[in-house]
Amino acid sequence: METITTRLATLADMPALLQFEQGVITAERPYDSTLKPDPVNYYDIELMIAAPHIHLVVAVLNGEPIGSGYARIQESKHFLNHPQHAYLGFMYVLPQHRGKGVNNLVMQALKDWAVSQGITELQLEVYYDNAPAIKAYEKSGFSKSMIQMRMGL
Structure with missing residues (x-):
C-alpha cells in the first residue's frame, strides 16, 4: 500500500510547485475567459513558502510531491463574527494520483x-461550473455560500 504524507513545502519543491501551478491554470482556464493567454502565473510561490501567515503544504509519495494546497490567514469583513479566516487555494493533485484521498490529506493538514x-x-473560491472541484470540496466539509457575479464592459 502506498503511504502518502503531507509536509511543509520548501524551495526544493519549486519545480513540482511550478508544474502544479500550471495544472491549476489549465484546469481553470475553461471556466474563465478573462484569464490572460499563456504564459501566466497565479502565485508568488517563493513568498508563499517564506510568509508566516501562509501555510503551503505538499502531499508526498515516495519522496516526490504529488499535490499541494495553501492556507492564508486574512482579515475578515468587519461585520462577520470571526475577525480572521483562512483562505485556501493552490489545491492540486497530479492526475495519476486523483481518487486516492490526496486532497483530503492536504485539506486536513491545512x-x-x-x-x-x-x-x-x-474559505475558498471555486468556479461555479467546476463540478468535480465543488464535489471534492463538499466531500471535505465545505458548503456553498455565495455566488460572485461579474459583467465585462
Missing part, C-alpha cells in the same frame, strides 16, 4: 494548521 493559529473559519 485545517489543523488553521486551528493551531486560532482560526475558526475556512
Whole structure:
C-alpha cells in the first residue's frame, strides 16, 4: 500500500510547485475567459513558502510531491463574527494520483494548521461550473455560500 504524507513545502519543491501551478491554470482556464493567454502565473510561490501567515503544504509519495494546497490567514469583513479566516487555494493533485484521498490529506493538514493559529473559519473560491472541484470540496466539509457575479464592459 502506498503511504502518502503531507509536509511543509520548501524551495526544493519549486519545480513540482511550478508544474502544479500550471495544472491549476489549465484546469481553470475553461471556466474563465478573462484569464490572460499563456504564459501566466497565479502565485508568488517563493513568498508563499517564506510568509508566516501562509501555510503551503505538499502531499508526498515516495519522496516526490504529488499535490499541494495553501492556507492564508486574512482579515475578515468587519461585520462577520470571526475577525480572521483562512483562505485556501493552490489545491492540486497530479492526475495519476486523483481518487486516492490526496486532497483530503492536504485539506486536513491545512485545517489543523488553521486551528493551531486560532482560526475558526475556512474559505475558498471555486468556479461555479467546476463540478468535480465543488464535489471534492463538499466531500471535505465545505458548503456553498455565495455566488460572485461579474459583467465585462
